[in-house]
Amino acid sequence: xxxxxxxxxxxxxxxxxxxxxxxxxxxxxxxxxxxxxxxxxxxxxxxxxxxxxxxxxxxxxxxxxxxxxxxxxxxxxxxxxxxxxxxxxxxxxxxxxxxxxxxxxxxxxxxxxxxxxxxxxxxxxxxxxxxxxxxxxxxxxxxxxxxx
Numbered sequence: 001x002x003x004x005x006x007x008x009x010x011x012x013x014x015x016x017x018x019x020x021x022x023x024x025x026x027x028x029x030x031x032x033x034x035x036x037x038x039x040x041x042x043x044x045x046x047x048x049x050x051x052x053x054x055x056x057x058x059x060x061x062x063x064x065x066x067x068x069x070x071x072x073x074x075x076x077x078x079x080x081x082x083x084x085x086x087x088x089x090x091x092x093x094x095x096x097x098x099x100x101x102x103x104x105x106x107x108x109x110x111x112x113x114x115x116x117x118x119x120x121x122x123x124x125x126x127x128x129x130x131x132x133x134x135x136x137x138x139x140x141x142x143x144x145x146x147x148x
Contacts, residue, residue: 016124026070032104040100
């Protein structure tokens with residue numbers, strides 16, 4: 001008989017709540033950025049009777065970021081988890097979306113940067129990437145352990 005091969009429960013790294021939060025916020029931000037880009041481009045092009053088409057490369061930028069956000073969120077959602085590193089560049093671009101008036105994306109970027117520095121999140125990403133576990137203590141000036 002052909003039975004599906006799968007690993008027993010608990011063999012995957014347990015996803016911390018902060019990673020789930022980043023995943024959901026990134027997905028929502030990506031969807032909103034795509035809708036913002038489509039709406040902004042359509043409004044400018046139709047509002048100027050086609051002359052605003054020259055501005056389309058600027059107005060489509062949130063859509064490109066939205067595609068990258070959705071792809072990153074899908075990688076975070078996968079089960080078993082795919083090797084993926086925390087994307088600080090994506091979080092910084094989300095913060096830059098304040099220039100387009102997207103507050104949700106800005107909040108998502110700020111929370112992502114804050115959560116990426118948490119030790120449980122760092123440990124999770126180290127586990128799924130097969131890297132050594134990060135130390136819970138900052139290294140001192142001589143790299144011999146906690147600073148005194």
